[in-house]
Amino acid sequence: MANNKDNFCVIMGGGIGSRFWPFSRKTLPKQFLDFFGTGRSLLQQTFDRFQKVIPTENILVVTNELYADLVKEQLPELRPEQILLEPARRNTAPCIAWASYHIRALNPKANIVVAPSDHLILKEGEFLDVIGKGLEFVSRSEKLLTLGIKPNRPETGYGYIQIAEQAGDNFYKVKTFTEKPELELAKVFVESGEFYWNSGLFMWNVDSIIHAFENLLPEVAAKLAPGEGIYATPDEKAFINEHFPACPNVSIDFGVMEKADNVYVSLGDFGWSDLGTWGSLYDLSPKDSNRNVTLKCDSLFYNSGNNIVVLPQGKLAVVEGLDGYLIAESDNVLLICKKDEEHAIRKYVNDAQIKMGEDYI
Numbered sequence: 024m025a026n027n028k029d030n031f032c033v034i035m036g037g038g039i040g041s042r043f044w045p046f047s048r049k050t051l052p053k054q055f056l057d058f059f060g061t062g063r064s065l066l067q068q069t070f071d072r073f074q075k076v077i078p079t080e081n082i083l084v085v086t087n088e089l090y091a092d093l094v095k096e097q098l099p100e101l102r103p104e105q106i107l108l109e110p111a112r113r114n115t116a117p118c119i120a121w122a123s124y125h126i127r128a129l130n131p132k133a134n135i136v137v138a139p140s141d142h143l144i145l146k147e148g149e150f151l152d153v154i155g156k157g158l159e160f161v162s163r164s165e166k167l168l169t170l171g172i173k174p175n176r177p178e179t180g181y182g183y184i185q186i187a188e189q190a191g192d193n194f195y196k197v198k199t200f201t202e203k204p205e206l207e208l209a210k211v212f213v214e215s216g217e218f219y220w221n222s223g224l225f226m227w228n229v230d231s232i233i234h235a236f237e238n239l240l241p242e243v244a245a246k247l248a249p250g251e252g253i254y255a256t257p258d259e260k261a262f263i264n265e266h267f268p269a270c271p272n273v274s275i276d277f278g279v280m281e282k283a284d285n286v287y288v289s290l291g292d293f294g295w296s297d298l299g300t301w302g303s304l305y306d307l308s309p310k311d312s313n314r315n316v317t318l319k320c321d322s323l324f325y326n327s328g329n330n331i332v333v334l335p336q337g338k339l340a341v342v343e344g345l346d347g348y349l350i351a352e353s354d355n356v357l358l359i360c361k362k363d364e365e366h367a368i369r370k371y372v373n374d375a376q377i378k379m380g381e382d383y384i
Contacts, residue, residue: 030081030158031133031229032073033122036066036094036140037087037109042300042365044372045356046333049384054140055093058304060319065298066140067097073138076151081133083107083125084140085118091261106261110268116278117270119225120236121247125262126229128249133229134162137275142222143307145294153193153291157226160194160289167235168226169197169280171219171288172295177209180299182221182276184288185212197286200276219288222295225275231285240278246270301349301365305331315342331362356383 040053047053054066063071073082084094084101088108107122119137126133136154144150161168171184180203187198204212212218236244246266253264280286296303308316313328320334325343332340333351340350349362375383
C-alpha cells in the first residue's frame with residue numbers, strides 16, 4: 024500500500040498548544056517538541072508513521088506561517104508544494120478544505136487521511152492496518168470516514184461518536200456526534216457500549232470531501248477553491264493562500280461531519296492518545312512507587328505523590344509535601360499548580376500575556 028500513488032496524507036500542524044504552557048510556546052508549540060526523549064518531535068513521529076504507508080511525496084503539512092522554518096527544519100524531505108501555510112488561524116475546516124483542493128489539482132483520484140500532528144500511537148502496526156483498510160473503504164464510494172477509539176474510561180476531554188448499523192468489517196454508520204460531555208454523561212456513554220472517542224483522524228476520497236464542503240460550507244469552498252491568491256513564499260519554502268483569513272473559524276466536526284449524512288466510523292484500539300494536556304502526558308509516563316512522574320530533569324521526592332515534574336535537562340527538583348501537582352519550567356517561566364486544575368492554564372496564559380507581555384507566552 025505504501026506505493027499507492029493515489030493515497031495522500033494531510034498533517035495538521037498549526038496549533039499553539041496553549042494547554043501545555045509553559046513547555047509549549049507561541050514560537051515553539053508542542054508539535055515541534057520531543058516530549059519523550061526519543062529524538063523525534065511529535066510532528067516528526069507523525070510523519071514517520073504515515074511514511075510507512077503513504078508515498079513521501081504525497082504527505083502534506085498544513086501549518087501557520089509562523090512555523091514555516093520549523094517544519095522545513097524538522098522535515099527536510101518535504102518540497103515547497105508539500106507545505107501549506109495559513110496566514111491566520113481558522114480551525115480545522117478551512118485547513119482541510121485548502122489541502123483538499125491542493126491535492127485534487129495534483130491527483131483527482133486521491134484518497135486522503137487527515138491527522139493531527141500531536142497524537143501518540145502506541146500500537147503502530149494495528150494503527151497502520153486500520154488506516155490501510157480505511158483508505159480502501161473510502162476509495163470505493165462517497166463516504167466520509169472517521170476513526171473511533173474504544174473508551175477505557177469516562178473521559179470528559181474528548182468528543183464521542185455514537186454508532187448505528189454496521190456497514191462492513193469494522194465499519195459503522197455514525198448516529199450522533201457529541202462534544203466533550205460532563206462526567207455523568209461520559210459514564211453513561213462508556214457503559215452503553217455504543218459510544219467511541221472521536222480521534223480527530225479522518226479519511227475520504229478527495230471528491231467526497233470537496234462535495235461536502237461545497238454543500239455544507241459553501242462560504243469556505245468559495246474562498247479556497249483554486250484560483251488567484253495562492254503563491255509561494257519569497258524564499259520558496261512553502262505555499263500561502265491569501266484568501267485564508269477571510270474564511271470563518273469553524274471545525275471540520277461542526278461544519279461537515281455533524282451535518283453530513285454519509286459519515287461512517289472505523290473502530291480502533293491502538294494505544295491512541297490525544298496528547299492535549301499535562302494530565303494525558305502524566306497518564307502515559309512511567310511513575311515511581313508514589314506515582315510521581317519526572318521528565319527531562321532529575322528529582323528527589325519527600326512525602327510527595329501523584330506529581331509531574333518537567334524541568335530543563337540537567338536541573339534537579341527537590342519536592343517536599345506536595346500531592347497531585349504539576350511543576351513545569353521552560354525558559355523564563357516556572358508553573359506550579361494542582362494537576363487537576365490544569366483547565367485553568369489557559370487563564371494563566373491570558374493573564375501572563377495581559378499583565379507581563381508577550382515575552383512569557
